[in-house]
Every structure is written in C-alpha cells, then in structure tokens.
Amino acid sequence: NAGVMQNPRHLVRRRGQEARLRCSPMKGHSHVYWYRQLPEEGLKFMVYLQKENIIDESGMPKERFSAEFPKEGPSILRIQQVVRGDSAAYFCASSPPGSDEQYFGPGTRLTVT
Amino acid sequence: SQQGEEDPQALSIQEGENATMNCSYKTSINNLQWYRQNSGRGLVHLILIRSNEREKHSGRLRVTLDTSKKSSSLLITASRAADTASYFCATESGGDSSYKLIFGSGTRLLVRP
Numbered sequence: 001n002a003g004v005m006q007n008p009r010h011l012v013r014r015r016g017q018e019a020r021l022r023c024s025p026m027k028g029h030s031h032v033y034w035y036r037q038l039p040e041e042g043l044k045f046m047v048y049l050q051k052e053n054i055i056d057e058s059g060m061p062k063e064r065f066s067a068e069f070p071k072e073g074p075s076i077l078r079i080q081q082v083v084r085g086d087s088a089a090y091f092c093a094s095s096p097p098g099s100d101e102q103y104f105g106p107g108t109r110l111t112v113t
Numbered sequence: 114s115q116q117g118e119e120d121p122q123a124l125s126i127q128e129g130e131n132a133t134m135n136c137s138y139k140t141s142i143n144n145l146q147w148y149r150q151n152s153g154r155g156l157v158h159l160i161l162i163r164s165n166e167r168e169k170h171s172g173r174l175r176v177t178l179d180t181s182k183k184s185s186s187l188l189i190t191a192s193r194a195a196d197t198a199s200y201f202c203a204t205e206s207g208g209d210s211s212y213k214l215i216f217g218s219g220t221r222l223l224v225r226p
Contacts, residue, residue, distance in 0.1 A: 031212070033212065033214075035214075035216075040218070041218050041219075042201050042203075042216030042217050042218045042219055043156075043201070043203075043214070043216040044216070045213045045214065045215070048212055048213070055212075056210065056212075056213070059213075091155065091156065093214075095212075100143065100144060100161075100205055100211065100212070101146075101158065101161060102158075102212075102214060103158070104148075104155050104156040104157075104158070105155060106154065106155035107154075107155050109153070
C-alpha cells in the first residue's frame with residue numbers, strides 16, 4: 001500500500017505565477033488535510049476536505065488560496081499570484097473514515113523567486 | 114502562543130545518551146502525537162497517546178502524558194546518530210474540530226557520533 005503521494009516535491013515559481021500542488025491520499029482514505037510549514041516552525045493547519053466537500057478551511061488565507069478534492073483524482077492546493085511569503089513546505093495528510101491518525105506525505109517545497 | 118510548545122528548542126547529546134523532549138499545551142485534548150522530521154523531509158509518525166493514557170512505549174521511545182499539567186514528554190533511550198532530526202508534538206482536541214492537529218515549533222535534536 002503506497003503512502004500519501006505529493007507532487008511535485010519541489011516547485012519554483014516567480015512572483016505572480018500560479019502554484020498547483022497535488023496530493024494523492026493512501027488507498028481507502030477519503031479525508032485529506034493540508035498543512036503549511038514555514039522555515040524553523042511547526043506545521044499549521046490549512047484545510048480539511050472529503051471527496052467533493054470542503055469541511056473546514058479556517059486555516060486558509062482568504063485570498064489567492066483554494067483547495068479541492070474531486071470525486072476522481074488527487075486533491076489540489078492552488079495558490080494564485082504567489083508572493084515571496086508563500087515560500088514554505090506544504091504537507092498533505094490523509095486518514096480513513098473514523099480514524100484519528102493522519103498519515104503525512106513527503107511535502108512539496110515551494111520557492112517563490 | 115501555539116497549543117503545543119516544545120522544550121528545549123534545540124538539544125545536542127552524545128550517541129548512547131538519552132534525549133528528553135517536553136511539550137506543553139493549553140486546552141483539553143483527545144490525544145497527543147509525536148512526529149519526527151529529518152532535515153528537509155516529510156513527517157514520520159512516532160507514537161500516539163490518548164488522553165486517558167499516562168505512558169506508552171515503542172521500541173526506544175517512551176512517551177508520558179500528564180493531563181493535569183497539560184504536558185507530555187518524549188524520551189529516546191540509547192540515542193543514535195540516525196535519531197538526529199526535529200521532533201514535533203501535535204495535539205488533537207475534542208469537539209467539532211478534532212481532526213485539526215496543532216503542532217508545536219519542534220525540538221531540534223543533534224546526536225553526535
């Protein structure tokens with residue numbers, strides 16, 4: 001059983017471009033969570049999704065950030081018009097229904113130049 | 114400040130010694146989890162301790178939880194150079210947002226060979 005997959009592992013974008021980060025949960029997991037980690041800090045919750053539903057996006061910046069988890073395919077975290085402050089590691093985690101253990105992917109390191 | 118705060122921020126020990134890291138939190142929790150993160154990599158789940166448990170062991174790891182003091186400790190015995198990493202505690206609170214893991218800022222452990 002493959003773990004949580006994230007791609008790309010590293011992403012470089014110029015200011016003003018769009019960044020699309022993908023997350024494929026573990027097989028059988030229908031819950032996806034996105035976290036952001038700034039340098040030298042812990043992870044901060046961004047959003048919790050189930051298939052075709054955003055359950056909690058209280059940690060998402062109000063502008064430029066969006067997330068989806070379609071019926072088919074990976075979950076996508078989209079950042080429009082990136083700024084230098086968006087440079088961070090973005091981690092996705094997944095869990096099966098009824099479980100409180102989250103399994104983390106390897107992360108995508110976004111660098112905005 | 115954050116729900117989970119680790120102490121110390123950085124720890125340097127000799128191989129073979131024990132390493133103890135502490136985590137304090139503010140609100141009531143369902144469980145507390147410890148993760149390891151090697152430099153620039155993803156998170157590895159180490160151990161989960163529930164609010165009704167006081168101590169848990171896994172290999173060379175020993176975790177304690179004191180809900181009256183709202184604190185937890187992670188002990189790594191007979192440390193190895195490969196244990197060099199950042200260690201994070203993450204709490205899961207009860208209620209409607211129980212899925213939202215709240216991470217501390219981590220303890221950076223260096224094990225000198």
